[in-house]
Amino acid sequence: MNKFFYEVTSSLGDERFARVGVIHTPHGEIKTPAFIPVGTQAAIKAVSVEMIREAGAQAVLANAYHLYLRPGYDLVNEAGGLAKFMNWDGPTFTDSGGFQVLSLGSGFKKTISMNQLETVNTPRSKRYAHVDDDGVFFKSHLDGSLHRFTPELSMEIQYNLGADICFAFDELTSLADPYDYQLEALDRTHAWAGRSLKAFSQLRNQNQKPYQALFGVLQGANYEDLRRKTAKYLGAMDFDGFGIGGAIEKSQLGEIVKWVNEELPANKPKHLLGISEPDDMFAAVEAGVDTFDCVSPTRVGRNGAIYTLDGRYSVLKKDYERDFSPLDPDCNCYTCKNYTRAYVRHLLRAKEVLGYTLASIHNESFTIRLVHDMRESIIDGSFHELKRDWLARYYKNKK
């Protein structure tokens, strides 16, 4: 089976929402809903592919922007593609670089909540990225060199990286951008979606490689009209699936996902870009999201934050100095089976790389398992109970 396809196998009733399915790719299938760990530079930071596989990962996601700058997409292609290059035996995703070009190369930070107003409000004119209708000029975060991305180049990069699922080149906006700009950017993202699809189709036709899927990316910030508009517009195009991205206020996440999933074709997979907090994922799965990716499990893990069923805590706190129990008593991941809080705390404080590895393994396992449990609960009809009970316990000591 070389062709990409998705099938819904179970749902709570309406197949657009709270559903279970399978994404079939040339390199294997992904049982959804599923969490996809991020390995930006063709590596899950501090975690080997064996470890991330054991943590339950079905696929991994890398980034076109980073791999374009280093080591170069021609090199990855020569190595046999992203999966072979990084020794990952399974499906892979690549993000288009649109997000990075505007949020990283530009020195402008993305946000999904208003907690980071300071960075959100960085004036557009001060960013190291310039958007025009044809593409984006940006400076490399590595050496400051000037580069230009267009939808066509992003497609060429991603096609050569060889991921099973690629994303159209889109323009990320910020919650701080006014409505007029959101609209202007959305129209540009639509034009770029068309160019991405055309360029990617040509690449597929010109080559004999296994089928690579292309997902359209939805922007529109928190505006219902823009979100529905982009869902209708992109939904009518020949994309294999959709990525829901852009600036989203946390409190509106579920609502926004529901809007777009009411408009998008039900028989195609929906990926929510960059989200992994448990409450967000519950809201998103309920609203019909099939896959997630996020850097949070590894990033916060490296900084000592550990997810458990009773909430997230910092293992760096003195309370855990002599705590010889596992990071999470309810977990059976490699870390929790073999190591203690006192040990991981010691490693992280001593900046031993193994500490980053062990914390990341646990957080990835936790996140993957949570979404997997949501999947099971949809199958047996207990999703709403799981959501209620799980969140009640998780936030019992907080908020």
Add this chain to the structure above:
RNA sequence: GCCGGAGUCGUCUAGUGGCAAUGACAGGAGACUGUAAAUCUCCCGGCUUCGGCCUUCGUAGGUUCGAGUCCUACCUCCGGCA
């Protein structure tokens, strides 16, 4: 014993007579959602009604309006000579 050098917040360290006194590390608290992130922010002598107040730079005196900074003695440490 003589000569020279040095003693500053847990540690190392900055400090022209005029700010509780620099920086780093350690320590404490917080942040982190398509990874410029093994990062970033804040606190780090005591008290505080947050305007300040008090106690501090080996010890004890002295000079001075004012001393971590100058002088004297002592203590300790490090060099060198005996």
